[in-house]
Amino acid sequence: MAIDPAIVGKELPATTSTVEAGRLRIFAKAIGETDPIYTDAEAAKAAGHPDIPAPPTFLFSIELEQPDAFADLAEAGVDLRFVLHGEQSFTYHSLAYPGDVLTATPRITDVYSKKGGALEFIVKETAVTRPDGSPVADLKAVIVVRNPGVGR
Structure with missing residues (x-):
């Protein structure tokens, strides 16, 4: 799909x-x-x-605290059985320490396909900020969705 x-x-x-x-x-x-x-x-x-x-990749885990961290994929019609982790990158603006209150705000920034639709890609970018709005980091994740019925 x-x-x-x-x-x-x-x-x-x-x-x-x-x-x-x-x-x-x-x-x-x-x-x-x-x-x-x-x-x-x-x-x-x-x-x-x-x-x-906070270790360099720790900020990625904040989003996983949602009650259903993958609900956005399911709502987009993605079958989670075919999801692969494609890429992850971080741009840091400041370090995070114990006691810091951080907010991760993700949004979908791109969707594209390759191999005639056999592979679809969802790009998600997340801004991590402090309560005053100051940036801590910008995260980028590329989610790969295999479509096993395509191209066969």
């Missing part, structure tokens, strides 16, 4: 979350981060941080 290009420009529900030190440590360990600034507050302070900083 072709993804309707009318979803381009659609703003998805924002998620607000308070960054917690324990969660940052668990995330750092889960991704195999070995730099102690991400798990030890004293090491972080010795390196010039006020506390442990």
